Amino acid sequence: MPARSISGSEQQTLFEYCLTGATNEHFQGWDFPWDLAYLSAGMVTTTEQRKQLYETLDRMASPREKADPDGWISQFHRERAAEIKLTVIERLDDEKAHLAFLEEHVMLPQFRERLARFHLEHANLSEARRLCEEWLNDNKTHHRTYGGTFLAILLDIAQIEKKPDEIARLAEGMFLA
DSSP, rough: OOOOGSSSHHHHHHHHHHHHHHGGGGTTTTTHHHHHHHHHHOOOOOOHHHHHHHHHHHHHHOOOOOOOOTSSHHHHHHHHHHHHHHHHHHHHHHHHHHHHHHHHHSSSSSHHHHHHHHHHTTTTHHOOOOOOHHHHHOOSOOOOHHHHHHHHHHHHHHHHOOHHHHHHHHHHHHHOO
């Protein structure tokens, strides 16, 4: 049964249980806390609940930053927290808030990709191109997985603009990546 179909007080109790479980010391190191946080995100209906969820997510991501502030584990947890926040924004807010959140988190590759795709969908090709090229230039040796992703977006742009030389160059780059 979906959480939204239970009564308000029961839903609030379940929401609080999920948030408490998400920060429970015994569950740390597993995906379970993130699953609980994600479940609670689906129940957010008020500003206070959103605040509680966001504070919990920030706490869940911050301990890893202290131990490994620039490492991939910390980035992974920042991305998880931001992904869950984004589900709330997509459900409750407008496109302007969605765009602002993506821009605020552009340093995370998944969010840069989403932002580039957002601009591509809204025919802002120059901004989509800038986001992709900037990432590719700054990350030549790291995050190879995303390299193909950003090349694919650039290929889409080249196809829209009907630039055959660029299409061939990007297709080759994707193949080599």
